[in-house]
Amino acid sequence: MSGWSGWPTQGQISHNTSELDGGALKVSFTNNASYNTFGLKHDTNVPVQNGQWYRMRFSIVSDMMGEVLVGFKGQSQVSGPEMEGDRYIPFDGNRRDVTLFFQSSITDQGFLSFTNSYTEGIYYLDNVELLRVSATPVDPFTKQQLFLNDQATEQTFTLNGCWSDVNGVTYSGSIDVAPYSSIVLVKEDDGDCTATGNEEIAPSALTANGMSVFPNPVEAGNMITIAGTGMSTGALRLFDMQGKRIWSARFNGDNSQYVVPSAVQPGSYQLNVENGTTMHKLRLIVL
Ligand SMILES: [Ca+2]
Numbered sequence: 637m638s639g640w641s642g643w644p645t646q647g648q649i650s651h652n653t654s655e656l657d658g659g660a661l662k663v664s665f666t667n668n669a670s671y672n673t674f675g676l677k678h679d680t681n682v683p684v685q686n687g688q689w690y691r692m693r694f695s696i697v698s699d700m701m702g703e704v705l706v707g708f709k710g711q712s713q714v715s716g717p718e719m720e721g722d723r724y725i726p727f728d729g730n731r732r733d734v735t736l737f738f739q740s741s742i743t744d745q746g747f748l749s750f751t752n753s754y755t756e757g758i759y760y761l762d763n764v765e766l767l768r769v770s771a772t773p774v775d776p777f778t779k780q781q782l783f784l785n786d787q788a789t790e791q792t793f794t795l796n797g798c799w800s801d802v803n804g805v806t807y808s809g810s811i812d813v814a815p816y817s818s819i820v821l822v823k824e825d826d827g828d829c830t831a832t833g834n835e836e837i838a839p840s841a842l843t844a845n846g847m848s849v850f851p852n853p854v855e856a857g858n859m860i861t862i863a864g865t866g867m868s869t870g871a872l873r874l875f876d877m878q879g880k881r882i883w884s885a886r887f888n889g890d891n892s893q894y895v896v897p898s899a900v901q902p903g904s905y906q907l908n909v910e911n912g913t914t915m916h917k918l919r920l921i922v923l
Contacts, residue, residue: 637661640678644670646754656695656731656762663761668754676752677709681745682766684708684720689771692736692748694764698727702756706736708766710744719749727759737771779823785813795821798829803897804884828881846916849907853921857898860920862909863890870911874920877904887911896922 637649640661647665655662665674684690690708707722721738748766752759781799785791792810799821800806808829813819846864854860862872870887872894883897887909900922907920 639680640676642674642676644674646670647674647676649676652760655697655760660695660697660760660762663750663752663757663759665752665754665757673751673753674757676750676761677747678764679747681711681747683745684710684740684742684768686740686743689737689739689769690721691767691769692721692738692765693734693767694748695731695733695762696725696727696759697729697731698756698759699729700756700758701726701728702752702759703727704759705749705751706734707749708738708740708746709749710742710746712742712744713746727756733763737769739771780820782818782820783811783813784818785815788815790814798824798826800824800828800884801897801899803895803899805897805899806881806883828884847909847918849918849920852919853923854896855923856896856900856902859893859895861891861893862887865890865909865914865916867909867911867914867916870909873908873910874900875906875908877906 637651640649642649642663646667646669647663650662650664651659652662653659663674663676692706692708694706696704703724703726705722705724707719709719713719720740720742721736723736725732725734748764750761783793790812792812794810795808798806798808799811801819801821806824806829807821811819811821846866847862848864849860849862851858851860865887867887868889872885872887873881874883874896876882882900882905885894902922905920905922906917909916
């Protein structure tokens, strides 16, 4: 291996030809005669600037379970424990493609540092990358909001755009929140609250294209089982007869079960199960 080194000398760095993407750096450190942890670094120092944001990426896998402490170490930090953006990252037999962001608090030259314990001594590392990036603050409240009613009467809150609750029920325009209760909503694409793929289905079409749902009719708040689609994954969407999306969920394959959210009003609905290439749809009656 060239370009990388480590301490103490009991740690061995080698080129493994089979792991990760066409070969990887292998760390093997199982002897703590000198020290309990092994520090891996690249030999060419690179600069960072105070206040700038950086993106660190690498791929890691191992034959065992353990963790590495990763971060950027400036020359001014070599003799102490300080690092920029330092985090513990677990490793095991599952490949991890890690992306970390950090804002540097130093202007310095330095290196990416990977530190592991001799008791978790072996891992494979590949695709190590450090890039300066520009960062734009994102207000998390534009994507998710808590609506809290601390009054003794129902309150109505105005909604801007399309939102869904944790059950996938969609809301637009406004939402009513019961006395002394609250609801969390997550922003959806505006199109998700409007008609897509809705078609007239004869009321008798309680099975279609082999798909079946039972029980049908179903009471809101109760479980339905979906079968006969031949799909292993996909999306489940419920539309009202005006074509407005009422509920959506991830479809988990035939004979999987779902609770029809209790907020779904009694009526006749179109239930779609689709996976991008195939769409099954049938009429679902909610009582
Ligand atoms: Ca590689």
